[in-house]
Amino acid sequence: MTENRIVKTAPLADGEYWALCRERNVISAAVNGHSLVYPKARMTVKDGWAFFHRDGIEIWSCNASYAAAQFDVHQA
Template identity: 55%
Template sequence: MKLTEGQYIATCKERNALAAAMNGHSAVYPQALCELKDGIAIFRRDGREVWRCNAAYAEFNFLLDRAEPAVRRFSRKTKLE
């Protein structure tokens, strides 16, 4: 499956922090925001970049779930009073 550009929540496949560190994923463990752009995966925590890698590597080594933008929390039918 090829992922499209956008923001994802990346979850490490490793079961613990030691395993993540052994694989070089400690900056992402257990989760981080991931932005895919131009074939590169950029991982961020607290708004700061902590790691980057090839998008194919990220897809293979992390569970990536599409992050919903905050704007989508409200539907057009929501009444604001």
């Protein structure tokens, strides 16, 4: 019997972070939908949402739990 497990990641607290892609190259990042963030981007978390930006321009956004699960996140 195969056991299905759901892994939940706690959402990030509101604040400023650096998000680093776990993918090793831009092609892998593109396959996973993270090419705009590759290799890293500044990330602001507010009210459960993560907003990625470069040079003051928002480039992408997602749920903060998804960001915590998919990127290496470090306090800015």
